[in-house]
Amino acid sequence: MNTYLDFEKPIESLDSRILELKSLNESNPSDLLVDEIQEIENQINTSYEKIFSSITPWQRTQISRHPQRPKTRDYIENLITDFYPLSGDRAFSEDKAIMGGFGKFRGQSVLVMGHEKGHDTYSRIEHNFGMPKPEGYRKAQRLMKLAEHFDVPVISFVDTPGAYSGLGAEQRGQSEAIARTTECCLSLGVPIVVVIIGEGGSGGAVAIGTGNNVLMLENSVYSVISPEGCSSILWKDTSKTAEAAEALKLTASDMLKIDVIDKIIPEPIGGAHRHHLVTINNTGDAIENCLNVLSNQHGNELKHSRQERYLQIGRLGLFSEKTTTANEVLDNKYGKSRPQQPFYLNTKIQIFFLICVALIILFFYWNFN
Amino acid sequence: MPDNAWQKCKVCMTMLYADELEKTSYVCPNCDNHLQIHPRLRLKNLFDDGQFEEIKYPSNFSDPLNFKDSKTYRERFNQAQEKTGMDDAFLIGMGKIKGIPTTIAAMSFGFMGGSVGPAGAEAMVKAAEHSVTFNTPLVVFTCSGGMRMQTNQFSLQAIPKTLIAVDMVKDAKLPYIVVLTDPTSGGVSASFGMVGDVTIAEPNASIMFAGASVTKNTTGETMPEDVQKAEYLLEHGFVDQIVHRRDIRDSLAQIMSILLKRAA
Ligand SMILES: [Zn+2]
Numbered sequence: 001m002n003t004y005l006d007f008e009k010p011i012e013s014l015d016s017r018i019l020e021l022k023s024l025n026e027s028n029p030s031d032l033l034v035d036e037i038q039e040i041e042n043q044i045n046t047s048y049e050k051i052f053s054s055i056t057p058w059q060r061t062q063i064s065r066h067p068q069r070p071k072t073r074d075y076i077e078n079l080i081t082d083f084y085p086l087s088g089d090r091a092f093s094e095d096k097a098i099m100g101g102f103g104k105f106r107g108q109s110v111l112v113m114g115h116e117k118g119h120d121t122y123s124r125i126e127h128n129f130g131m132p133k134p135e136g137y138r139k140a141q142r143l144m145k146l147a148e149h150f151d152v153p154v155i156s157f158v159d160t161p162g163a164y165s166g167l168g169a170e171q172r173g174q175s176e177a178i179a180r181t182t183e184c185c186l187s188l189g190v191p192i193v194v195v196i197i198g199e200g201g202s203g204g205a206v207a208i209g210t211g212n213n214v215l216m217l218e219n220s221v222y223s224v225i226s227p228e229g230c231s232s233i234l235w236k237d238t239s240k241t242a243e244a245a246e247a248l249k250l251t252a253s254d255m256l257k258i259d260v261i262d263k264i265i266p267e268p269i270g271g272a273h274r275h276h277l278v279t280i281n282n283t284g285d286a287i288e289n290c291l292n293v294l295s296n297q298h299g300n301e302l303k304h305s306r307q308e309r310y311l312q313i314g315r316l317g318l319f320s321e322k323t324t325t326a327n328e329v330l331d332n333k334y335g336k337s338r339p340q341q342p343f344y345l346n347t348k349i350q351i352f353f354l355i356c357v358a359l360i361i362l363f364f365y366w367n368f369n
Numbered sequence: 370m371p372d373n374a375w376q377k378c379k380v381c382m383t384m385l386y387a388d389e390l391e392k393t394s395y396v397c398p399n400c401d402n403h404l405q406i407h408p409r410l411r412l413k414n415l416f417d418d419g420q421f422e423e424i425k426y427p428s429n430f431s432d433p434l435n436f437k438d439s440k441t442y443r444e445r446f447n448q449a450q451e452k453t454g455m456d457d458a459f460l461i462g463m464g465k466i467k468g469i470p471t472t473i474a475a476m477s478f479g480f481m482g483g484s485v486g487p488a489g490a491e492a493m494v495k496a497a498e499h500s501v502t503f504n505t506p507l508v509v510f511t512c513s514g515g516m517r518m519q520t521n522q523f524s525l526q527a528i529p530k531t532l533i534a535v536d537m538v539k540d541a542k543l544p545y546i547v548v549l550t551d552p553t554s555g556g557v558s559a560s561f562g563m564v565g566d567v568t569i570a571e572p573n574a575s576i577m578f579a580g581a582s583v584t585k586n587t588t589g590e591t592m593p594e595d596v597q598k599a600e601y602l603l604e605h606g607f608v609d610q611i612v613h614r615r616d617i618r619d620s621l622a623q624i625m626s627i628l629l630k631r632a633a
């Protein structure tokens with residue numbers, strides 16, 4: 001049973017028409033039917049193009065939470081072979097809101113983890129709607145430290161409305177768990193590639209969403225507070241969600257402008273929820289590109305560049321002081337070496353070389369003519 | 370007479386005069402409730418002879434989101450500056466506590482709920498840099514509702530940024546001491562607030578990740594009142610000691626002198 005968001009309603013009847021025609025075509029194949037199906041599919045694409053050409057941040061927020069949107073489990077099933085799940089924080093319990101384990105990603109050993117929201121009523125409850133408790137974050141710490149121990153990179157999928165805020169979570173130190181897990185991300189000596197695949201809900205997202213590279217699907221959102229929460233606190237009115245979503249600047253393109261993310265992974269027309277495999281494969285390609293670059297860096301370089309990344313966020317255009325004592329402290333701690341490009345790629349050297357060549361040619365031209 | 374000449378104690382409902390409260394460091398003389406205290410007065414009362422040097426941090430107003438709800442961010446920000454006489458939610462000072470040079474960063478709830486924005490994140494970096502440069506312990510007094518909504522990601526990414534700052538102090542083997550005061554919640558408790566080498570709390574301070582109303586709205590659970598109090602956190606292992614405000618100076622001096630191996 002598909003779910004249609006308010007603004008997707010025009011698609012619903014077209015989808016059901018296609019289903020009808022397809023079943024007709026199965027019992028009674030005909031070229032006319034095939035043509036008509038193609039015609040309706042074109043209509044669907046046109047409708048979606050229209051919807052997405054003027055899509056609002058609030059609509060994107062709704063897409064990011066779409067029940068049919070691919071979840072962490074789908075990414076793991078399609079991108080990871082030999083997945084070997086790991087459970088529990090070894091202190092209190094297992095928390096299914098964060099799933100994770102070892103596996104092979106395109107031939108390479110990796111540790112993969114992520115928030116899992118579930119895909120139907122039963123599994124949503126089982127995974128607590130992707131809202132981790134402290135034990136979920138502590139499990140993530142345990143897994144990341146294992147990855148570091150065995151020197152394999154970490155792939156982390158972010159998709160959470162936020163950390164769970166119930167009684168038990170407070171009792172067991174939700175704040176401490178988030179702080180320590182973020183610390184763990186910052187100090188890990190192996191590459192961490194983060195992909196925000198749906199909702200990036202505040203501190204609960206940051207805790208496993210802090211990495212060397214942060215990628216974001218086109219229709220995902222990332223925010224310090226949900227539009228609902230913001231609306232009720234600042235507007236004192238729960239109905240101003242669209243205004244709040246607009247004001248919060250929570251979309252992928254907003255994140256890219258301020259360097260909170262490194263790359264947007266485009267979604268096919270209609271969104272990830274209509275095209276699971278294409279989206280997941282695009283995501284896999286983007287992760288692979290990141291890992292290829294990061295695999296050339298050693299532990300200290302990885303920590304250095306990761307911490308620099310987070311020190312610089314918010315400084316661009318805001319403060320005149322871009323390099324501070326903190327940057328120097330990092331240089332001293334992890335060594336100054338920054339990834340250097342080969343000398344022949346340096347623009348100044350290239351221009352100098354070209355001028356030399358031109359002069360030599362001119363020299364010969366004048367002498368022998 | 371200014372508006373803040375008197376205020377009501379939330380616990381015993383006594384009307385208290387500012388003159389009187391200044392003498393007790395804003396502890397209710399009637400019921401011992403710890404009211405919020407202005408960071409400037411707090412620092413003055415903590416440092417030897419009330420002397421300290423204020424450390425400035427990059428706090429120029431920036432509104433990258435051009436944020437507006439029922440009021441503009443600029444309006445709220447200007448009001449907060451006027452009300453508190455501070456640049457942003459942090460006040461950083463360096464002075465001596467019983468002879469020990471110490472850097473203190475104290476937060477004001479009066480400044481937009483003590484919320485941390487881009488300047489707040491830089492304040493923590495500055496305080497940590499100062500502590501490392503001058504080889505002093507860093508003491509942070511938290512008092513905040515969390516991260517500042519009006520600067521969304523610039524606030525949220527203060528979680529990793531402030532943790533990097535704290536890490537610098539720890540790497541230099543300098544004590545990082547957190548004093549949790551009423552209230553401390555959200556992104557502040559979920560970052561630099563909960564990673565102290567030593568963590569103390571003021572009596573009866575509310576300390577939490579999510580407020581009771583958020584819990585009610587998202588989970589339907591009713592949070593018992595005592596759960597998010599300093600005493601409960603002590604019992605559950607998240608705080609080392611609860612210290613009365615008048616004793617915090619002694620307490621800090623004692624632990625810092627031990628950790629820094631100073632001659633008694
Ligand atoms: Zn009282």
